[in-house]
Amino acid sequence: MPTDQDVTLGDTPRPQNSFLKRKCDAIFRQIVTIQRQSTNEALQAMDHAELSTRIELLDHILGNFEAAQTGLKEENPDELDSSSRTDFLAIYVSIKAAITRELKSQRIEPHAHSPTALPTFAGAFTEWPNFISMFQTVVDNKPELTKIEKFQHLRSCLKGSALDVIRSLEIRESNYDKAMNLLKSRFDNKRLIFQAHIRELFELKSAEANTVGSLRVLVDKFTSHIRALQTLGSKIHIADCLLILIMSQKLDPSTQTKWEESAACSNIPTWESMETFLEKRGQTLESINFATVQNTPSAKTCPSFIKLTAAIRRKEAKKANLCLNCLKHGHQAQQCKSSNCRRCLSQHHTLLHFIPAQQSTTDCTPDEKPESAAQATTLVSKSNNISPDPSLTENVLIATAVILVKNSTGSFIPCRAVLDSASQLNFVTSRFANQVDLKMSKFSYSVSGIGESDLKISHCASITFKSMHNDYSTSITFAVTPTST
Structure with a gap:
């Protein structure tokens, strides 16, 4: 029979409750033992395989403790106020942190089954932002890696023109920062990156007719460039760069070079800046041309x-x-x-x-x-000093033609024209010009070769005439003279 000092029936522990309690205590003692064995000296004496195994063992012990603790709390709600789980987790965290630090000091990640794939970069401006972001995450920001190791990884990632930038640098700890600065100076150019995306939009290949695959490729690439542009700038920047690219393709090489030199490397250019440049460039060329003509x-x-x-x-x-x-x-x-x-x-x-x-x-x-400049202002058409036989000059044949000349009223009237293939100027008499009421213009000229002396011409007139036999017509300017001989 139980005495008054014995526990009541309701307080008698259940067998299962007692088992779970003893199991939690045993697991707690086990992790405390591991904590005593995980001093810094002990961990430094272990290789990476043993350290990794201890981390796996800790995770397994944590799982067992969590399962037993959960069952115990279900059987005995009073265990909800117990601090045993908090104490267990504190010990677990301290042990795992110490082992993890030791693994990092040996530059071996726990549970790393294969090395992380490194990005590559061949010099395309559109690929630079993604490359530098990934490289800094995977390599540059890892304190456990020495600068020599980072430099080795960097060289293995670069190809083509990007590798040429740092090819001359020896693999030394002091050269890693120099290599990164050289690459950033060459490729970390927001304006060139932005313009490269714009240019590649225009260079995308057209989709093949009725081909889903090529259409998908076109849409994916186009969307990729648009998203990159929206990351770098606004829609106004995109529109301005489209206009700038179109205009640049129309400029001469010298003006294109001047524009690139005037644009800031770190800023995305605006159409307003190019418009200002073109106006200033035009004024400069006008001044240069004026000075050249004057000199x-x-x-x-x-x-x-x-x-x-x-x-x-x-x-x-x-x-x-x-x-x-x-x-x-x-x-x-x-x-x-x-x-x-x-x-x-x-x-x-x-x-x-x-x-x-x-x-x-x-x-x-x-x-x-x-002929000299003075001779070029006067027509000279003198006959050769030849004395032909008088019998040969009694009758001289001169070619003539009847043509239709247009008068002031628009009517065509017939007249006879003398054809002289050796003449260097077209002549019409003032009498004929007045008869057909030609519109004459002032004209100052001196002609030699008609008559025995120089002839001063003061007027000229444009005459429209046509053939009597076909549709041929033309207009010729004639010098107006008092006589034709």
Whole structure:
């Protein structure tokens, strides 16, 4: 019979409860024993295999303790207030931390079945952000690795132009930081990275017709570039860089170089900055051209140019990109407002006037001395000093043609034109010009070869005429003279 000093029936421990309690105590004593054996000296004497095994043993002991402790609390709710689990976990953490530190000092990660794959980089600007981020996580930020080991890993990751940047550096501890700085200086350029993504968008290959695979590849690559651009800048930056790329492709190489030199390396350029640059560049080129024109001697007064034949002068003027009408820079003959040739009234300078050999025998040949500037302003067409037999000059045949000339009212009237293949200028009498009421313009010119003396011409007129036999028509400028002989 139980006495009063004995526990009541309700307080009598159950067998299962007693077993779980003893099991928790046994496991607790076991981990305390392991703690005594895990001094720094003892851990340093162990190799990595034994250290890894001890960590596995600790995890197994923790699992057993957690299972027994859970069962005990279910059987006896009073165990919920017990501190045994807290004490157990504190010992567990201290032992595992000590073993983990020792493993790291030996540069061997616990449970590492295979080395982490290192990233690679070949020099593409679009790949730099991902590479440097991953390399810093896997290698650069690991304090257990020496700088020599980090340098070795870095060289193994680089290829192509990226490896060329640090190829000359020896593998030394002091050169690791230099290598990282060189790579960042070359590739850590936000503007170039941004522009590289824009450029690659334009270089994406088109999807093949009715091919799902190629369409998926195109969409994935396009989306990848867009996401990278959105990470680096805003939508306004993306739009501005698209405009800048289009404009840059239209610029000459010299202006492209100047633009790249003016743009900041660390900032994404804006369209406003390029617009400002182009305006300033245009003003600079205008100033340079103006200074060049002012300091360059005129071709009209250049002795070397004047000594050339008219045909070669024309060729040299074209090569120098001069206006063929005034022999100046900055415009072409179509926009020139200077007067035309004083020989034929065509739109070229008098120094460039010449007649092909098959049309006239009065032109200078390449072996002849060219005419001077003073001679170029006056037509010379004098007859040779030949005294033919009078019987041969009694009747001289001159070619003529009947043409239809347009008068001021728009009507065509017939008239006879004298054809002189040796003439260097077209002439019309003032009487005829008045009859058809031609619109005349002032024109100052001196002609030799008609009559016995020089003839001063003060007016010219444009005449439109056509053939009587077909649809041919044309307009020619004529010098107005009192007489035709």
